[in-house]
Amino acid sequence: MTNKLLVAIVQSAPVPLAIDHGIKQVCALIEKAAARGADVIAFGETFLGGYPIWLDEAPGAALWDHPGSKALHGILMEQAITVGDSRLVPLQKLVDQTKACVSIGAHERVRSSLYNNQILFRPNSEPLNHRKLVPTHGERLIWNRGDGSTLNVHQAQWGTVGNLICWEHWMPLARAAMHNLGEDVHVSAWPTVRETYAIASRHYAFEGGCHVLAAGTLLHRDDLLDGLELAGGNAEALALFHEIPDQQLQFGGSMIIAPDGEILAEASDRDEILLAEIDLQAGLEAKAALDTDGHYSRADVFELNVNTSENLGVNWRD
Incomplete structure (x- = not known):
């Protein structure tokens, strides 16, 4: 097992809504990061399909029966990835070839619900959701809630990698569960890594004694218009997008963080592949002072039970 890894965050603007075009873009970006030697490559929250920024930026988006919001939900449903989606085969092949682990956010459809899924692609293995x-x-106007069946990590040859999404980093018990799984590298996926999000990511690194890749994305209002056109267009959705200011909406801010909370590399608000060499030994040494899953856990006082069953709602039995 090697102690040194090169990790990368791909900070770029996604192709909103149009998943097929987004997958081609992602494959090209993975090739660039892998060509620079990256062993772990992270993308931000819902990079495939783009973050639903209209919920924050369009004044009418949350109104009941809003035609633009309904149209966009329909497009997301049509475009979203599904379990075993053949469109992801080129991405998996690329991961198999490069041997890099890739964490990327996506809109996923299960039956008639959408989920915010941070998918961990790993070489020669099924992706982890x-x-x-x-x-x-x-x-909550768009996504259903996940369950404990997808709290997981990947055991690579060099160590363990996992991910959480955005405000899950303020769920103390979710953090405790992930720390128990023994991450060496953690992907912290955000739309933009704002100041408070950077604090949460650095806290996670220190608390978990692991390296954290806080991955943000970029987005301009024009990207929404372009993505909508690529997805086939829709007059109601276009009208909603025109309620959004014609300006930059997501600002990157990605950073790679050491187990002591130090920022090893930090991106600006521009398109870039952020790289850093990390030393996994630093995570082991950090446990000497603080091991929140071990000598700092007080297992005789506190106990956490994690339900890892899949909650389907309807169970058909013979």
């Missing part, structure tokens, strides 16, 4: 446990505020 992590569906966001609690959609934040207005996101």
Whole structure:
């Protein structure tokens, strides 16, 4: 097992809504990061399909029966990935070839519900899903809640990698569960890594004694218009997008963080591949002072039970 890894965050603007075009873009970006030697490559929240920024920026988006919001939901349903989606085969092949682990956010459809899924692609293995446990505020208009069946990590040859999404980093018990799984590298996926989000990511690194890739994305209102056109267009959705200011909406701010909370590399608000070499030994040494899953856990006082069953709602039995 090697102690040194090169990790990367791909900070770029996604192709909103149009998943097929987004997958081609992602494959090209993975190739660029892998060509620079990256062993782990992270993308931000719902990079495939783009973050539903209209919930925050369009004044009427949350109104009951809003035609633009309904139209966009329909497009997301049509475009979203599904379990075993053949459109992801080129991405998996690329991961198999490069041997890099890739964490990327996506809109996923299960039956008639959408989920915010941070997918961990790993070489020569099935991808791991992590569906966001609690959609934040207005996101509940779009996404269903995930369950404990997708709280997981990947055991690579060099160590363990996992991910959480956005405000899950303020769920103390979710953090405790992930720390128990022994992450060496953690992907912290955000739309933009704002100041408070950077604090949460650095706190996670220190609390978990692991390296954190806080991955943000970029987005301009024009990207929404372009993506809508690529997805086939829709007059109601277009009208809603024109309620959004014609300006930059997501600002990157990605950073790679050491187990002591130090920022090893930090991106600006521009398109870039952020790289850093990390030393996994630093995570082991950090446990000497603080091991929140071990000598700092007080297992005789506190106990956490995690339900990892899949909650289907309807169970058909013979």
